[in-house]
Each structure stands twice: as structure tokens, then as C-alpha cells.
Amino acid sequence: MARFITPEGAMCRKNDVADEGRVMTFGNVPRPVDFGERTNVYLVGLRASGKTSLGRALAKRLGREFLDTDELVRQAAGRDVADIVAEGGWESFRRMEREALRGIAADAGAVVATGGGIVLDAENRAFMRAGGPVFYLMADVALLMSRLAVDPAEGQRPALTDLSPEDEMRATLAEREPLYLDAATFVLRAQDPLDELVEDVLDKLRLLRRG
Numbered sequence: 001m002a003r004f005i006t007p008e009g010a011m012c013r014k015n016d017v018a019d020e021g022r023v024m025t026f027g028n029v030p031r032p033v034d035f036g037e038r039t040n041v042y043l044v045g046l047r048a049s050g051k052t053s054l055g056r057a058l059a060k061r062l063g064r065e066f067l068d069t070d071e072l073v074r075q076a077a078g079r080d081v082a083d084i085v086a087e088g089g090w091e092s093f094r095r096m097e098r099e100a101l102r103g104i105a106a107d108a109g110a111v112v113a114t115g116g117g118i119v120l121d122a123e124n125r126a127f128m129r130a131g132g133p134v135f136y137l138m139a140d141v142a143l144l145m146s147r148l149a150v151d152p153a154e155g156q157r158p159a160l161t162d163l164s165p166e167d168e169m170r171a172t173l174a175e176r177e178p179l180y181l182d183a184a185t186f187v188l189r190a191q192d193p194l195d196e197l198v199e200d201v202l203d204k205l206r207l208l209r210r211g
């Protein structure tokens with residue numbers, strides 16, 4: 001089993017590679033093979049997988065700007081997600097989310113945490129893939145439910161369906177996992193401690209640096 005993957009490996013078909021218990025995934029579409037000072041890094045995954053937390057820690061470690069599409073939407077709208085959805089429906093929020101993503105300069109060199117549903121839009125997935133490495137924080141339902149019980153943030157995370165919270169999480173995972181994998185350059189283990197995740201990302205970014 002391969003322990004290291006060259007940038008050329010990023011052009012191969014989707015392929016999970018175990019590396020000391022961690023998983024790296026390379027998709028079947030062209031991936032950024034260069035990671036430089038001005039390249040954005042994107043974090044995707046379900047609600048409570050840790051995108052915002054990891055993004056903040058990673059940006060600090062890299063000395064880069066941290067951006068969160070939910071926060072950009074909130075600033076643009078002057079309202080939180082729950083209010084946007086209550087007034088205009090999810091369609092309205094998704095439109096704003098898409099604009100927030102597009103509004104981030106291609107050469108910002110930022111760490112960008114996204115909202116869990118950003119991958120529903122195929123053009124968002126293509127936009128991130130083309131813009132920089134995309135890290136998918138893979139998590140199971142039990143982990144996500146336990147985090148949401150502690151930190152529900154209802155203004156930020158209104159219900160997506162009429163299902164019970166756990167059934168909703170199950171259905172959302174089933175619907176979105178292929179979409180996260182489609183967007184992803186790498187897969188991370190969401191259950192790992194934050195400091196280990198930061199190191200894991202730095203290791204993977206080194207694979208993409210030229211020279």
C-alpha cells in the first residue's frame with residue numbers, strides 16, 4: 001500500500017490510500033498540483049464535522065486569512081442562517097452561499113471553511129476543485145450528533161428536513177457523501193484532535209508543493 005503520493009497521483013482515478021491510519025483520497029478529475037502562498041484551501045463536510053474550528057486553527061498556524069462562507073453570508077445579509085431561511089427558504093440561502101464562495105479572490109491565499117451544504121451545487125464543487133486543495137472532514141453520524149448536542153447553534157443550523165435530527169443527519173450523509181468525495185482532494189478524520197488535524201493538513205499540503 002502506497003505511503004506517499006506524488007502530485008501526479010492526483011490525476012489518477014479516485015483511490016483511497018491508507019497512510020498510518022489516515023486516509024487520502026484523490027479524485028478522478030484534475031486536481032491542483034501546486035500549492036503556493038496565494039492558493040486558497042477549502043474545508044468541506046457535514047454540520048459539526050469541524051470545518052470552522054479546523055479552518056481557524058489552520059489559518060493561524062499558516063499565518064493566513066480565515067474565511068467562513070457562513071460568516072460571509074451573515075455579514076452580507078445582516079441576518080443569521082435561520083432568519084434567511086425563514087424568510088426566503090433554503091433556495092435564498094444557497095444563492096447567497098454561492099455568491100459568498102465566488103466573492104473570495106482566487107489568489108486570497110485564505111483558509112476557507114464552508115457550510116455543510118455548499119457541495120450540493122455542482123458548480124461550487126468545480127469552483128473549489130479548480131481553486132485549491134479541498135479537504136473533506138469525514139465523520140459518522142454518532143460523532144456529529146454528539147457534537148451538535150453540545151453545540152447546536154440553532155441560528156446557524158436550522159433544520160434541513162422534517163425528519164428527526166438523527167434521521168436527518170443519516171439522510172444528509174447518504175445524500176452528500178458522494179458530493180464531498182467529488183469535491184475532495186484529501187479526506188481527513190473528523191474525530192481526530194484539532195492539533196493532529198492541523199498537522200495532517202500540513203503534511204498533505206506538502207505533497208502539493210512544487211519543487
Ligand SMILES: Nc1ncnc2c1ncn2[C@@H]1O[C@H](COP(=O)(O)OP(=O)(O)O)[C@@H](O)[C@H]1O
Pocket residue numbers: 045046047048049050051052053054113147150151190191192193194197
Ligand atoms: N477535532 C475536533 N475535536 C473535538 N471537537 C471538535 C473538533 N472540531 C470541532 N469540534 C467541536 O464540534 C463543534 C462543531 O464544530 P464546527 O467547527 O462549528 O463545525 P462545522 O463548522 O463543520 O459545522 C464545536 O463545538 C467544536 O468545538
Ligand SMILES: O=C(O)C1=C[C@@H](OP(=O)(O)O)[C@@H](O)[C@H](O)C1
Pocket residue numbers: 045046047048051052070081114115116117118156157158160
Ligand atoms: O449542512 C448544511 O446544509 C448547512 C450547514 C451550516 O454550516 P455548518 O456546516 O458550518 O454547520 C450552514 O451553512 C447552514 O445551516 C446549512
Ligand SMILES: [Mg+2]
Pocket residue numbers: 051052053068070113114115
Ligand atoms: Mg461552520
